[in-house]
Amino acid sequence: MTALEHIARTNVLFLNWRDPAHPQAGGAEAYCYEIARRLTGSDARVTLFAARFPGSRASESADGVRILRRGGTFGVYLAAAAHLLRNRHTYDAVVDFQNGIPFFSPLFTPRWTANICVIHHIHQQQFDLFFRWPMNTVGRLLEKQISRLTYHGRAVVVVSPSTRQGVRAELGFHNPIYLVPNGSPRPHTSPVARAGTPTITVLSRMTPHKRVDLLLKALPELRRAWPQLRVELAGDGSELPRLRALAADLGVDSAVTFHGHVSEDKKRELLGRAWLTVVPSVAEGWGLTVIEANTMGxxxxxxxxxGLRDAVRHGHNGWLVAGDVPLSRAIATALTELRDASARDRTARRCRAWSASFSWDDSAERLAQVVLEETRRVHRHVRSRRRVSDLAVLTRFEARDGDAVERALNTVLRETDRWSRRGDSFSLLLHGCDEVRAFQALRRLGVREAVLRLAHRREELVRPEVSDAGAPEPLPAPTGPRPGARARRDPA
Known part of the structure; x- marks a missing residue:
């Protein structure tokens, strides 16, 4: 059975700054809601608590998710605290999404509630873009020192290896960290004809840290080499009026179309016609727009x-640009590579293959594993014996008695470790340990010969295994570990 099946009837509260209906909703809201509705599909009871916005209902239900809206942009934090205090015995787990500032849920829940903090990306340098002193300093203090104290020892979920590195290096967290990447939209069978002339599509919230202005400033030079170049900008936000004015001042407004907020169908059309999408953001947790574009080829x-260095594999599904390289030069190089229709077709196939490596179903299963593991841990009133580590080990071995090994896996591995079986061949991805501790775990399983090595960042994202030739290949749908097993020991 999967972790999703085992958290049936578990009462889970999601705390997020906004819900998907909010006018300023973005990738963080998509992540929260796509996972929440999959948990309800497995009969978990999920409540999403978010800020109320003009014209919204205080309470409603969508896809089985109960949505509660209280407070405003900042009042939602006090409202959430009051809700937790009034419902101290209601929720088995609280998934607290830290969008710069978390909800500090451990302060308002009893010790038997599992509190999980989800971090998309680090905002330490971005507070200056939105606030002046002293509020920018207060924001940094809340995200770093206060959060570190409040969530000490509790599970942290990140969406990318970059965020995990930031949580360690910038925030100084020593918590166990689990990687739960974003999913990917389902591919669409109805084709969208690629534009015959160079076209760039950008889907983004128009806010300062997205730096869409850099693309507009690169257009005058690009248009000299590519006079037919078109730019399609989709998205709304506080920067939109300034960007319109900037395009007019640069004399490129005739080449730019501002679509504002668009429907999902329009989004797919714009991405499908584009030769390229450009993401000039200062930083991201992951880069969901990259995968959305890749889905359309x-x-x-x-x-x-x-974040973006995790979502983009240079030369495969796009290009990464060094900070000292002019954006206009980088775009010109990419457009030159995409000049031929055959080159665009080859790139499109690689993009679709990469986006297919991710799914919201897998993201929901991974988060459910963390919820299940943390819920059982707090009920046992013990901490994990495994040392906090950001390493992961891939191993493959053959077993003479595969059924016996499978039974052992159910008691040795944690819910968040991954394994699959093909006949008597087993593949494991063990997070939070190095090769030595992984070897010790294999010895406890009775395995004497195995191929094992450290997993790299991309392999942690797409759940690879080690093939006979040593090259990574996708794991099939996991058959374990069985979250229902009672006896648990950490492999290291």
Whole structure:
């Protein structure tokens, strides 16, 4: 059975700044809601608590998720605290999404409630873009020192290896960290004809840290080499009026179309027609727009910054740009590579293959594993014996008695470890340990010969295994570990 099946009837509260209906909803809201509705599909009881916005209902239900809206942009934090205090015995687990500032849920829940903090990306440098002193300093203090104290020892979920690195290096967290990447939209069978002339599509919230202005400033030079170049900008936000004015001042407004907020169908059309999507953001947790574009066969060009360097594989599904390289030069190079229709077709196939490596179903299963593991841990009133580590080990071995090994896996591995079986061949991905501790775990399983090595960042994202030739290949749908097993020991 999967972790999703085992958390049936578990009462889970999701705390997120906004819900998907919010006018300023973005990738963080998509992540929260796509996972929440899959948990309800497995009969978990999920409540999403978010800020109320003009014209919204205080309470409603969508896809089985109960949505509660209280407070405003900042009042939602006090409202959430009051809700937790009034419902101290209601929720088995609280998934607290830290969008710069978390909800500090451990302060308002009893010790038998599992509190999980989800972090998309680090905001330490971005507070200056939105606030002046002293509020920018207060924001940094809340995200770093206060959060570190409040969530001490509790599970942290990140969406990318870059965010995990930031949580360690910038925030100084020593918590166990689990990687739960974003999913990917389902591929669409109805084809969208690629534009016959160079076209760039950008889907983004128009806010300062997205730096869409850099693309507009690159257009005058690009248009001299590519006079037919078109730019389609989709998205709303506070920067939109300034961007319209900037395009007019640069004399490129005739080449730019501002679509504002668009429907999902329009989004797919714009991405499907584009030769390229450009993501000039200062940093991201992951880069969901990259994967959305890849689903439509469109490559992405982005700066080599946290999050985006995980979503973009340079030369495969797009290009990464060093910070000192002019954006106009990088775009010109990409457009030159995409000049031929055959080159665009080859790139499109690579993009679709990469986006297919991710799914919201797998993301929901991974988060459910963390919820299950943390719920059982707090009920046992013990901490994991495994040392906090960000390493992961891939191993493959053959077993003479595969059924016996499978039974042993159910008691040795944690819910968040991954394994699959093909006949008597087993593949394992063990997170939070090095080769030595993984070897010790294999010895406890009775395995004497195995191929094992450290997993790299991409393999942690797409759940690879080690093939006979040593090259990574996708794991099939996991058959374990069985979360229902009672006896548990950490492999290290």
């Amino acid at each position: 469109t490559p992405a060009l982005a700066f080599d910054v946290p």
